[in-house]
Amino acid sequence: MKRNTIFTIAAIIVLGIFVFVANTTFDSYILRILNLCAIYTVLGLSMNLINGFTGLFSLGHAGFMAVGAYATALLTMPIATKQMNFFLVPLISPLDKIVWPFLPALLLGGLLSAFVAFLIGAPVLRLKGDYLAIATLGFAEIIRVIFTNTQSITNGALGLKGIPGTTNLWWTFGIALFTIFIMVSLINSSYGRAFKAIREDEIAAESMGISLFKHKVLSFAIGAFFAGVGGGLLGNLIGAVDPLMFRFFLTFNVLLIIVLGGMGSITGTVISAFVVTIAQEFLRFLDEPMFPGVPALPGLRMVVFSALLMIVVLFFRHGLMGTREFSWDKLFGIFSKKPLAKGGTK
């Protein structure tokens, strides 16, 4: 077996041990943060596929997350909880009667999101640049408004409460790992190259035989699938969803992560998801009273983050990793420092 494969398997085993230990010993606050880190990894990778690798400026990600979150929630909630939630207008059939296990619910949420992406993509992906950004933003808002008004399916503005907390570290880290592998495999495949070609130069890509529309929709739908899964994980972690959760702010958060990590890098997104999520928690103290006599300044935390985004975009445009990726070869290259001629890496 190749050396790299061995190391990858070893790393997965180490991760598995970590998750086992964490799940049994860490306190729930830290577990929640770790879960969020993994979920944002999934969300970040899903958005990075569309925005970073295919170069489509899509700002509608929150819409896909909403579809997945609501679908998973509705499918996994016990019947009694559903009845309690839908006290104004009853939930439509058959949703009011069925309860699914977590995995199929997540999958269906993802597939539904992908389907929505396909519907939206068909008209919208013909647009370029700013127009695409605003159109996708518009669609995300339309989805949100629809969710706020369809009392019999989504419970409208009241949202859903009491969603079973089926999300745990095994699920989040497991799915995050799965997402990473899928993305790596996709990006390094012929289709991934086609996506990158579209990002680099659409006109040249088309002239080299790549159907722009088909590939943009493909990237869009795959990204939406994982966004839906991420949304489902999120809903079943927090335990409640409502339309206000899925405003543009959520998309912005994910955008922040992929920009900071480097928009063309899977490694960057993964690292950034963890760093940003942890930092956002860590900086919560900024919202609390800091010095005696000085009142709390809620919102300061987000001011810092917005400023951070501005600084990165102005001075470190390529984020942490740019388009570079992690590889075992490179990691050992740092340690071996053999001259190039003798097989050391550049």
Added chain:
Amino acid sequence: MALEMFLQHLANGISLGSLYSLIAIGYTMVYGILRLINFAHGDIFMMAVYFAFFGVATFGMPWYVAFILAIALTGVLGMTVETLAYRPIREAPRISILISAIGASYLLENLAIVMFGGRPKTFPQIAMFTDMVQIGNIHIQLLTFMIPVVTVVLLIALMYLINKTKSGMAMRAVSKDIETARIMGIDVNRTISFTFGIGSLLAGVGGIMWGLKFPSILPLMGVMPGLKCFIAAVIGGIGNIQGAVIGGFILGVGEILLVAFLPELSGYRDAFAFILLIVILLFRPTGIMGEKISEKV
């Protein structure tokens, strides 16, 4: 529906449309010159409202002083945003510029939350504007008539500025071709600053009138109007000032009439703008007044 009801709705629609137009102009001018969506524009509008509020409520200035000061400050704020957030990365890839715009918007919103607090405040109600007037069977605020009048006056002034003055000519030149304008000796930076300033001033006026009409003010009050006004600009043809006005009125009147005639759909009021946007982008992406641009291969 009775005629009077309809007229009342129409008046409100025209009022709202005027406000949308004033803000949409700012978007369209900036896009025309820099091909940039100034996401922060809606938040600049929000700041104007707060400036005016603090002028009257906290510093106790007479309203005309507070309003003028607020409008002026808003213009300065707009130019500051341009200098700090857009000028440094003018040559960067589009995505970076867009992200910077979003970042600037968020920064302003969160600064507002920190400085002003998240709870709604009440914009000062000035009798001259909010007094009701009775026409036939309907009661309408004086303000509802004043808004379109003020808007038209400002528009005439703006068109004069753009078509008959040197600064206006500079703006038109820069929006056609930045490099050539620069070579021809136009101070591009100053012209761009000026454009932001004018757009922000108009948003400032719009903001104050908005505050008078809808007195509950919040730090995030600029988000939805900002988005809708950008959509209005796109509908009218982004980069085109008359288009922005047309778009603003279509959106304002349409929104009010939608809720008036189909009250069961009033929850979808905000979605109306987005749906209109999608329709326009699909069938006539350059907008009502826009021109087609083709890329040289």
Added chain:
Amino acid sequence: MNVMKTDNITMQFGGLTAVKNFNLELNKGEIVALIGPNGAGKTTAFNMITGVYTPTKGRVLFNEKSIIEGKEAVKEKDITGLRPDQITGLGIARTFQNIRLFKDLSVLDNVLIANHLRVNSNVFEAIFKLPRYKREEKQMIEKSLNLLEKVGLAEHRDEKSNSLPYGQQRRLEIARALATDPSILLLDEPAAGMNPKETDDLTAFIKRIRDEFDLTVFMIEHHMQVVMGISNRIYVLDYGITIAQGNPYEIQNNQRVIEAYLGVDEDA
């Protein structure tokens, strides 16, 4: 044998007629050149043929080869207004006047991408590395490396394409176009910016790939050395109108051409 022809194609941009009634005929194995002063409409003609523009008037006709009941058959297909990717799929490939390589991607990746249109595996097979995809990927890489060898760029395979010197970038663009398995190759000013030695190499190179890959070549060129050196026939455009066509000798002695163009030898 005719492989492609255009039937009075015309391109109008608003009030401006960029190309008027252009009638092209390409026969198998020919090297045909399109010359004319700057702004004559040459690239516009290219763009109409490759689907970047849809002609305002006229048709583009391609003789499509297929196998019917075991026998090779040729059918004339109207390809006017098809998308560029569809046209490339039929076997008509092109390069660009201002090199349009995938700048941030490696030399090898640039060529690999051009193989994508011939991939039959779907995206699931690609992600999960199913057998059919693995086979296709292996073939793609072999074929691409072969092409890179033929243009002398194999040793640069992992370098970023925009780090190559200009002449090599042009060759890479040609290799990339070749990877789409074309039967007709359209070259837009392949010799632009080259010195006399490079131009000689390029001339020989075009002949070589024409023979080796069984191509028909249609090129826009200003370097008269290349044009007169290897073209079978030449079309001359001026202000969108075809003012002359014929073999190199006829064109060199054509009064109208001389007037429009003054036969500038770029090497002088």
